[in-house]
Amino acid sequence: MARLNYGIIGCGMMGHEHLRNIALVENAGVAAIFEPDPAMRRAASAIVPQAVMAGSIGELLAVEEVNCLLIASPNYLHLRQLEEIASIRALPVLVEKPLFTAPEDAPRLAALRAGYRAPIWVAMEYRYMPPVARLIEEAEAATGGIRMLTIREHRFAFLQKVGDWNRFNSNTGGTLVEKCCHFFDLMRHILKSDPVRVMASGGQDVNHLDEVYEGKRSDIWDNAYVIVDFASGARAMLELCMFAEGSRYQEEISAVGPLGKIECHVPGPGRFWPDHLGEPPVAQLVVSPRNPKGPKFVEIPVDPHLLAAGDHNGSTFYQHQRFQRAACGGQSVEVSLDDGWWAVAMGLAAQQSAATGKAVDLSATSYRVV
Known part of the structure; x- marks a missing residue:
């Protein structure tokens, strides 16, 4: 290559x-x-x-x-x-x-x-985190067709960035764009369907309340719920809390269908795990069929060298491997401009819904994919 x-x-x-x-x-x-x-x-x-x-x-x-x-x-x-x-x-x-x-x-x-x-x-x-990738691979067989998808992220507050640009909605697009476009992309990717309606509630309740930069007070949100209806009839929910850094797992995803449930639990960056608690947790996949009942647990370890290279459970490395193949003509692009466009459109719709208290019809928005 x-x-x-x-x-x-x-x-x-x-x-x-x-x-x-x-x-x-x-x-x-x-x-x-x-x-x-x-x-x-x-x-x-x-x-x-x-x-x-x-x-x-x-x-x-x-x-x-x-x-x-x-x-x-x-x-x-x-x-x-x-x-x-x-x-x-x-x-x-x-x-x-x-x-x-x-x-x-x-x-x-x-x-x-x-x-x-x-x-x-x-x-x-996030598509390339090993436990998430495993969930995506096995979701259809485990659920018999996903009808409900839930993504929960309980994590630390926004980190300090150069020039404090990430403290303002005008620079980031808002938390539900900046942070959560990853999760909206996962929803479309996992459900293999496009969204039709978004409902949300969110705000700034705990973090950055007293931060002022060049006379401007930070307005970035730190928590939200978002519900998304999809063209396929499936529905998805996002639960975001950015003042929950004491959690054992940072991301938890569950998909449920007529045959059962599959879920994954992804730990946050190991550098933030408290030393007094010993080794950081290992990611898990859990499959819970309806018949026979009973969950099955599988640990999904990640190469320690990859964990040490970043904060995203090894996914940045795997993403670069695939990008290399696409750049050299060995495969197609897996996350296209259309995918990126949809993720932002969903985030903007969620920001709008939370600000207005009204559901947003994505077919009628000015920023929809054309």
Whole structure:
């Protein structure tokens, strides 16, 4: 397989996780980095000292060795940077979620999709967490056809980011876009159907209440419930709480159908697990048939090297392996612009529903997929 020489655009906290995982992928490396923040740039240079430190996207694209790109910049920059890349040198791109942050961005994304001639893969890491991937693989047989899907994330608060950009809805698209587009993508992917209606309740109740940046008070939400109806007749629910870092598992997903239930339990980052509790928990898969009754438990361990390379249960590594095959023509893109678009549309609809107290019909929204 041909070697991937990444150009990295944005190399803060998530960008550094990508650097550590690219280092574990065979025939892959980092040729150039564009990161405006001096501290993050120095830290990235220490990890990959051979990489050219570019002063702009244009300079990065001028590095001849670069043959693919990773965008890991703040949310509100993603679409603008994709457009700039398209105008200079269209290379295969792995772009972090979310693709866009506001309804008015959707027509620009449609134009990009129509004109970009290289693969664009949206970074939805949660699909590739080993316990989640195992649930997806076995869900149909275990349930006999999913009718109800529940995703619960009980976790820590938003971490500090460069310039505190993630403290404001205007920069992130809102928590239900920034954080939860992963889960809305999982809903569509697992149910193999598109959403038709979204109902939500959420707000900012515990975290960041007293944080003020340059005279502006943080308005990012920290908890929500979201219910989604799908065209297939299935329904899904998201429960998010970002002041529950004492939980044993961070993500818990359950799918239920006429034959039974399948669920997975995914621990959070091992670096946050308290030392006095011993070793961090191992992910679990649980299958609970209706007949014969009785749950069956299977542990889903992850390579310790992958756990040490990031906060997403090894999924960032597996995602890069698949992106490498797509960039080299060995497979199709698994998470397309359409997938990324739907995930944001669902998040924006959830934000709107929670703000207005009304259900949102996705067929009537201005940011729906066209």
